[in-house]
Every structure is written in structure tokens, then in C-alpha cells.
Amino acid sequence: MADDQLSRVFAALADPTRRDMLARLAVGDATVGELANPYDVSVQAVSKHIKVLADAGLVSQSKDAQRRPCHLEADVFDLMTKWIERYRQQAQERFERLDDVLAIMRGDTQHTDHLHLDSPHLDSPHLDSPHLEQGAAS
Amino acid sequence: MADDQLSRVFAALADPTRRDMLARLAVGDATVGELANPYDVSVQAVSKHIKVLADAGLVSQSKDAQRRPCHLEADVFDLMTKWIERYRQQAQERFERLDDVLAIMRGDTQHTDHLHLDSPHLDSPHLDSPHLEQGAAS
DNA sequence: GGTGTATTCAACCATTCAGTTGAATAGGGA
DNA sequence: TCCCTATTCAACTGAATGGTTGAATACACC
Numbered sequence: 001m002a003d004d005q006l007s008r009v010f011a012a013l014a015d016p017t018r019r020d021m022l023a024r025l026a027v028g029d030a031t032v033g034e035l036a037n038p039y040d041v042s043v044q045a046v047s048k049h050i051k052v053l054a055d056a057g058l059v060s061q062s063k064d065a066q067r068r069p070c071h072l073e074a075d076v077f078d079l080m081t082k083w084i085e086r087y088r089q090q091a092q093e094r095f096e097r098l099d100d101v102l103a104i105m106r107g108d109t110q111h112t113d114h115l116h117l118d119s120p121h122l123d124s125p126h127l128d129s130p131h132l133e134q135g136a137a138s
Numbered sequence: 139m140a141d142d143q144l145s146r147v148f149a150a151l152a153d154p155t156r157r158d159m160l161a162r163l164a165v166g167d168a169t170v171g172e173l174a175n176p177y178d179v180s181v182q183a184v185s186k187h188i189k190v191l192a193d194a195g196l197v198s199q200s201k202d203a204q205r206r207p208c209h210l211e212a213d214v215f216d217l218m219t220k221w222i223e224r225y226r227q228q229a230q231e232r233f234e235r236l237d238d239v240l241a242i243m244r245g246d247t248q249h250t251d252h253l254h255l256d257s258p259h260l261d262s263p264h265l266d267s268p269h270l271e272q273g274a275a276s
Numbered sequence: 277g278g279t280g281t282a283t284t285c286a287a288c289c290a291t292t293c294a295g296t297t298g299a300a301t302a303g304g305g306a
Numbered sequence: 307t308c309c310c311t312a313t314t315c316a317a318c319t320g321a322a323t324g325g326t327t328g329a330a331t332a333c334a335c336c
């Protein structure tokens with residue numbers, strides 16, 4: 001299901017338990033045991049969850065004797081935000097174009113210079129996928 | 139796996155095909171068939187993908203004869219952005235608190251008034267989950 | 277009314293996922 | 307060295323997921 005970074009990130013965040021553990025880590029670093037404490041699942045299950053988060057780049061683990069303190073990696077959130085922002089922007093542009101159309105229908109003819117309703121004009125880097133899907137992983 | 143809105147949203151976005159379809163929809167509304175065209179999977183599979191996106195609230199469908207035009211619902215992106223922003227903020231605060239600690243170690247004693255390193259002080263609404271996990275769906 | 281098109285429903289299959297238990301590894305302290 | 311703690315690895319199980327094919331539904335057009 002998840003091959004690229006973005007897929008792994010979203011898949012990791014799709015689980016409420018993992019999101020909850022991130023919330024805990026946002027407060028401060030914690031060991032696997034500390035993260036497991038509040039839940040009634042096995043430590044092994046929590047360890048797996050952490051592996052998923054780590055594979056997604058959302059969390060990093062260091063070594064302190066037997067302990068493996070987990071640290072939240074905030075950079076990945078930027079990746080997501082950028083991805084999301086693209087859609088918000090495009091949707092916004094679409095609304096503006098719609099406004100233009102409505103303006104024309106109203107008989108108003110100003111600010112209609114960027115009107116390309118039926119020509120997809122996204123100049124983002126086209127990848128292997130049929131539609132665009134920006135390859136944001138660096 | 140996914141019970142609440144946020145879980146459904148992230149789970150929906152974990153699939154590259156679905157993200158790609160969103161990219162297409164950001165350009166403009168499209169029918170199921172139009173969305174299915176670029177891929178070599180069956181139309182039924184695409185229909186399922188759309189159902190997942192619709193259940194997550196990322197897409198809405200209207201009726202035009204036999205056609206079911208899909209429309210991107212941009213509001214949900216706000217929900218995600220808000221969720222992400224919380225973590226970025228908390229991480230930021232954490233860095234600031236760390237700065238304070240370093241300042242103290244350095245012998246510098248100014249602007250150390252908000253120093254609560256070992257007491258989790260998040261006054262966000264605590265839900266059923268052991269750690270916080272904000273219930274953002276409205 | 278009959279035909280073609282667009283979409284969904286239903287049943288099935290292979291893979292992935294979240295959880296379990298039990299064993300293995302690694303390090304601190306008596 | 308022996309034991310206790312912390313974590314991961316391995317194998318298993320049940321549920322969810324993404325895909326398939328075939329049938330059903332809904333609508334426009336002739």
C-alpha cells in the first residue's frame with residue numbers, strides 16, 4: 001500500500017494510537033516503555049507502531065543503554081503541509097476562475113485575463129502517475 | 139483501523155492512486171469514468187477509491203443523469219492543517235524550553251518564566267485516549 | 277420498449293496490518 | 307556470573323484493503 005514517503009507518512013497517521021503517541025512525543029522524548037505504559041496493549045505492539053512511525057520519518061530513535069528514546073521529527077510535517085497547500089491553492093484558483101465565469105455571466109468583464117477553464121495548466125513536475133502527484137521526497 | 143474522521147482522511151491519503159485522483163479533481167470536477175480513464179484498473183476499483191475519499195469527506199458526488207461528478211471538498215484540508223499545526227507548535231515550544239535550559243546552563247537567567255520541563259502542560263481538551271489526541275471534527 | 281452507457285453492488289482472492297505469545301538480544305547492577 | 311529490565315525478532319491469527327469478475331441499477335437516446 002505504501003511505497004513512497006508521503007504514503008508511509010499518511011498511513012502511519014491513519015492510526016489513532018500512533019497519532020496519540022506522536023502527541024505524547026510532542027511534549028517530550030520518551031522511551032518505548034514509557035510510550036507503552038498508558039495503553040493496555042503489549043509492548044511489542046507499541047514497538048511495532050514506533051517502527052511504522054520511524055519508517056515514515058516521523059520519529060527517530062537513539063540509544064541510551066537498553067533504552068531507545070523516541071524523538072519526534074518535526075520536519076516531515078512540513079512535507080505534509082506543502083502537499084496539502086498545493087490542493088488548497090489549486091482549489092482556490094479554481095474558485096477564482098469560477099468567479100470570473102460568474103462575472104462574465106453577470107455581464108461584468110473586468111479581471112478575466114487568467115481564464116483557462118478546460119485546459120489543465122498545472123506546471124508542476126509530472127511524474128510517472130497519470131495525473132500529477134508531486135514527488136516531494138528529497 | 140479508521141473510526142474517526144481524521145483516521146479516515148489519513149487512510150484515504152495513504153494511497154498514491156487516490157492522491158493522484160485528488161490532484162485531478164483539484165483541476166476540476168470529473169465523473170467516475172473520467173477519473174478511471176488514465177489508469178489500467180477496472181472502473182469498479184476506481185469507484186471504490188472514490189467511496190473511500192467520499193467517506194473521508196475529501197470528495198462529494200452529485201448527480202447528472204447516470205453520471206456522478208466528483209467534487210473536491212477543500213474544507214477537510216483545513217482540518218488536517220490544524221492537526222499538523224498543533225504538533226509543529228508544540229515542537230516549537232519544546233525547542234524554546236530547551237533554549238531556556240541551555241540559557242540556564244550558560245548562566246543566563248532572563249526569559250525563563252515559562253519553564254515546566256517535566257510536567258506535561260498541554261491544556262488541549264483531553265479525550266478518551268491516554269495521551270491527548272484532539273478531537274477536531276466539528 | 278429496447279439498447280448502450282455510467283455506476284454501483286456482491287462475492288471472491290491475495291496481501292497487508294494490528295494484535296497476540298514466546299524466544300532472543302543487550303545492557304546495568306548485585 | 308546471575309538476574310532484572312528494556313527492546314526487538316519470529317511466527318501466528320483475524321480483520322481490513324485493493325484488486326478482480328459478473329450481475330444489477332439507473333438513465334438517455336432511438
